Amino acid sequence: MKDTLTNSQLKALDEWLFNWQHIDKKIAIRKLELQTDTNAEVDDNIGGGKANHISRVTETVIARWDCDQTLKGLENFKAAVIETLDVLDSELTAIFYLRWGTGSINTWEEIGDKHHLSRKSIYRKRERILEIFSQKIGM
Known part of the structure; x- marks a missing residue:
């Protein structure tokens, strides 16, 4: 039996993918x-000549x-997104970039209009993309 993601998990993954930009x-x-990082390195040479380490x-x-x-x-995170993109077909890849690509501010309804999809269809595609991504991150 396949576990489906809850609405809150879908929303969290959706928000998380905005970091992809x-x-x-x-x-x-x-x-x-x-x-x-200057705090990580301690000067072992207390003076009086060369340090005896390379x-x-x-x-x-x-x-x-x-x-x-x-x-x-x-x-x-970057590797999981790349692996997700490798699995997606051309339509889902286009939807991915419309939603989470650089400079994208599209809502799901706007993406549905651009692809001539109903509200229900675009949200099913959203869920499919996010399910694949959740598998790649080990959720």
Whole structure:
């Protein structure tokens, strides 16, 4: 038996997908925050000469990126959306971008009008897209 999503879950997923518009920017900002985090690095050299350890700035930054849960969450969200888009047919992909694409402010009724679909049909397609996305995120 297939579990269906509740209306509140559908609404939450719908709102969450609006982050898709800015996901690359959020990932870049988080990486920059981790790269320039001045509080994470403690100066081991207390003076009096050279430090006796090799500085590996690049490796340190990559290690921070790998360990950061916020960054992993953003990247997992992006991967789930891409996997969802790979599964959708052309009509559902077009609907996805009309709703959650960059600069989109379309309501479901407006999307239905553009695709000549009834209110009931567009909401069924919405539910299908959100069910696929929920499977990709492991819900």
